[in-house]
Amino acid sequence: MEKVKIYSRFERFWHWTQMALILLLMITGFEIHSTFEAxxxxxxxxxxxxxGWAFLILTIFAIFWMLVTGQSKQFVPVRNNVKQQAMYYMVGIFKKAPHPVKKTVDSKLNPLQRIIYFGLIILVFPVQLITGFLYLFFHYPDKPFALEGLEAVAVLHTLGAFLLVAFVIAHLYLITTGHTVTSNLQAMITGYEELEEEEKEV
Amino acid sequence: MKNQFSKSVVAILVSLLLPIAVLFITVKVAAYRGDPDQVDVKLKSEHIPSVDHSQFEILQQDFEHPRDVTAACLSCHTGRDEEVMATAHWKWEREEEIPGRGMVSVGKKNLLNNFCTGANGNNGSCMRCHIGLGWKDKSFDFADNLNIDCLVCHDQTDTYFKQKGQGGMPATTETANAAYQVPDYPYVAQNVGLPKKNNCGICHFYGGGGNNVKHGDLEEALLTCSKDVDVHMAMDGPDMACIDCHTTERHNIMGKLYSVSSANTNRIHCEQCHTTTPHNDKVLDNHFEKVACQTCHIPEYAKANATKMYWDWSSAGQTDESGHGYSEDDADGNHNYLSIKGNFVWDDHVKPEYYWFNGTVDHYLSTDTISEAPVKINSLFGEYRDSTAKIWPVKVHRGKQIYDVDNNTLISLKLWAPEVGQGAFWKDFDWDTAARLGMEYNDRPYSGNYDFIASEVYWPINHMVSPKEQTLTCIECHQRDGRLTGLNDFYLPGRDYNKSVDYAGFGLIFLTLIGIVAHFLGRIVAFFKNR
Incomplete structure (x- = not known):
């Protein structure tokens, strides 16, 4: 076992800022939805x-970071071990079986995480941002272009919000399934995680 | 060690402090609000008259008749008679287009309503509010400029009144009584000026036979009110006169009432003084597109005295043992029964109803037949998809009024007459005669078969603007069951949602939680098993 730096400063900043913003968006969003009063x-x-604006700016920084560092590859889904990873959560984890896919600096996300995060980045975030800003700037049937009111925009935005809430809940739970209950959390705070030694590529 | 320390500092910075900083900035940005526009306008009360009317010899004569005063006015103010005679104040009707029905001439002269059913035929009483001198019957000459009553609008002495029952004439030596004396014409004529609040209010406050009966937002309290009642006319505020907003050029007073007019012309708007972005705040100013200023800024009307909300004519005509009419009051001291008029419901501090309104209105014309119940005396045009329509606060006056069962028409009643035995309902309590005479005067057919039918009339609310602290808050409309519950041809955030999406969404969250709990229990069991 070796303490390896897996999350750069920007990644951690990105993650925690995103967390704070999503939490704020969730509370305020569902108040606007009249689910509760806050x-x-x-x-x-x-x-x-x-x-929403802050989230947009953060997203632009994140895209820039991904392009510059090439870290976008981390989020590309892979075919291998998807089933094994799912079996691990359903069966292996109860038998103290090892994680089927090793976490390495070059591949921080397991195959299921890749699919979920890819979905968030490609689908849910863009839909939330686009519908969110339509909500802000498109108001009435003919301004700035003809649309039959806010309904489509609003309902899509609500749908995305529900998906995000479900994701956040599942995410909060799944971070406890690392090497130890808190190792994933520590890694996202300090940047370092104890990983099994890997073959150093030369 | 040093390395470890710097790592911790960086961790605290990137994982805690910077995200908090972003959150802080976000909250700060969200808290920013622009300052509302300040309005600076010159009020009519600051107007300094350019002449002293008391110096004019022609006004120092002993006028015998108000017509002579008018002649004296017109001898200097040449051409003003033509201006006045072109207005709705004179004609009591306007040539206007009703969308889908073409040009019509509508006004108090020929429209029906669900208060006293209509002015025409009850001239002695109703035409007291005409700006002419004695429109007692059809013989009144609308082409005679000496029939113009200059004084009723321009009197500054508060001593000039039109007498009750005289069709707009002040008291003469023959008709004078304890309540109405012959005006002191030289005194009044020498003290004329721009109309004050009560020049307008003497008619516009008392429509329907009493203070605030009709409008709900226009009543005598406005003469001496506080800002809570009306920020514009408040004594402790700018104390504005009617004509400060109802700007007037060549006797054409801007602004109109939609119970008696149809077209989107000659209106006055808040943005005359306040601009279209008065809040300097994007999210509020955006509402201007679809929400009338009045909607948020007049959260309630009839803030001082009650207004009539419901009028049931069908119970009118009951008399006491000696055959006389009587009255009953409600707990607040307002009539809830009058033999001459029927049952009423009054209310104060009334929350308006809300409707789309694009400035055009349809009317029940005297030539129309009834097509639905309740009969719509007027109906406001507009819907969400109409880009010119906005949400407006409206007083809806509902009631039951007499109609001709065979002809299927609303009946114009003869209510008023000077004496008993002339067929007026208020004197003789005879429905059939009152209906026959009223219809006859209006040249409309009457079958002799009458009954009562529900009707409603829509009065957009414009006055009694509240101080900004009392403005509607967002939640009044943006909630599941708010003020706009009835206006559902569009998606309103906070009120509307998609049922399927909400069920699916909360279902998903629920299932996720169930899955987590089950999985977590499994891990605990496994933990002890594998020990």
Whole structure:
């Protein structure tokens, strides 16, 4: 076992800022949806809009970072070991079986994570951002272009929000399934995680 | 050691402090609000008259008749008579287009309503509010400029009144009584000026036979109100006069009432003074597109005195043992029964109803037949997809009124007459005669078969603007069951949602939680097993 740096400073900043913004967006968003009362409707609207802008800016930085560092490869789904990973969560984890796919610096995400995160990055985030900003800038049937009201935009945005909430809940639980219960959490805070030694590529 | 320390500092920075900083900035940005526009306008009360009317010799004579005063006015103010005679104040009707029905001439002269059913035929009483001198019957000459009553609008002495029951004439030596004396014409004529609040209010506050009966947002309290009642007219505020907003050029007073007009012309708008982006706040200013200023800024009307919300004519005409009419009051001291008028419901601090409105209106014309119940005396045009329509606060006055069962038409009643025995309902309590005479005067057929039918009339609310602290908050409309519950031809955030998406979404969250709990229990069991 060796302590390896797997999350760079930007990745950690990105992650925790995203967490904070998504949490804020979730609370304010569902207040706007009239699911519960939190800050008051008007405050929630203003917070939600500002957080949406912050999220957009963060996303632009993240895309820039991915392109520059090539880390986008981490999020590309792979065919191998998808089934094994699923079997691990359903069976292996109860038998103290080893993780089927080794976590390495070059491949931090397991095959299931890759699929889920890829889905978030390619589908859910863009849909939330696009519908969110349509919500902000498109208001009435003919401004700036003809659309039959907010309904389609709003319903799509709500759908994305539910998916994100479900993801966050599952994510909070699944981070406890690392080497130890807190190793994943520690890694995302400190950047370092104890990984099994790997063959050093030369 | 040093390395470890710097790693910890970086960890705290990137994983905690910087994200918190971003969150902090976000909250700060969200809290930013622009300052509302300040309005700076010159009020009519600051107007300094350019002449002193008391110096004019022609106004120092002993006028015998108000017509002589008018003649004196017109001798200097040449051409003004033509301006006045072109207005709806004079004609009581306007040539206007009703969308889909073409040009019509509508106004108080020929429209029916669900208060006293209509002015025409009840001239002695109703035409007291005409700006002419004595429109007592059809013989009134609308081409005679000396029939114009200049004083009723321009009197500054508060001593000039039109007498009750005289069709717009002030008291004469023959008709004067304890309540109405012959005006002191030289005094009044020498003290004329721009109309004050009560020049307008003497008619516009008392429509329907009493204070605030009709409008709900226009009543005598506005003469001496506080900002809570009306920020514009408040004594402790700018104390604006009607004509400060209802700007007037060549006697054409801007603004109109949609119970008696149809077209989207000659209106006044808040943005005359306040601009179209008065809040300097994007999310609020955006609402201007679809929400009238009045909707948020007049959260309730009839803020001082009650207004009539419901009028049931069908119970009118009951008399006491000696055959006289009587009245009953409600707990607040307002009539809830009058033999001459029927049952009423009054209310104060009324929350408006809300409708789409694009500035055009349809009317029940005197030539129309009834097609639905309740009969719509007028109906506001507009819907979400109409780019010119906005959500407006509206007073809806509902009631039951008399109609001709065979001809299927609303009946114009003869309610008023000077004496008993002339067939007026208010004197004789005879429905059939009152209906026959009223219809006859209006040249409309009457079958002799009458009953009562529900009707409603829509009055957009414009006055009694509240201080900004009392403005509607977002949640009043943006909630599941708010003020806009009835206006559902569009998606309103906070009110609307897609049922399937919500069920599926909460279902997904629930299933996720169930899965997590089950998985977690499995891990605990496995943990002890594998020990």
């Amino acid at each position: 800050f008051g409707f008007e405050t929630s609207v203003r917070l939600h809009s500002a957080a």
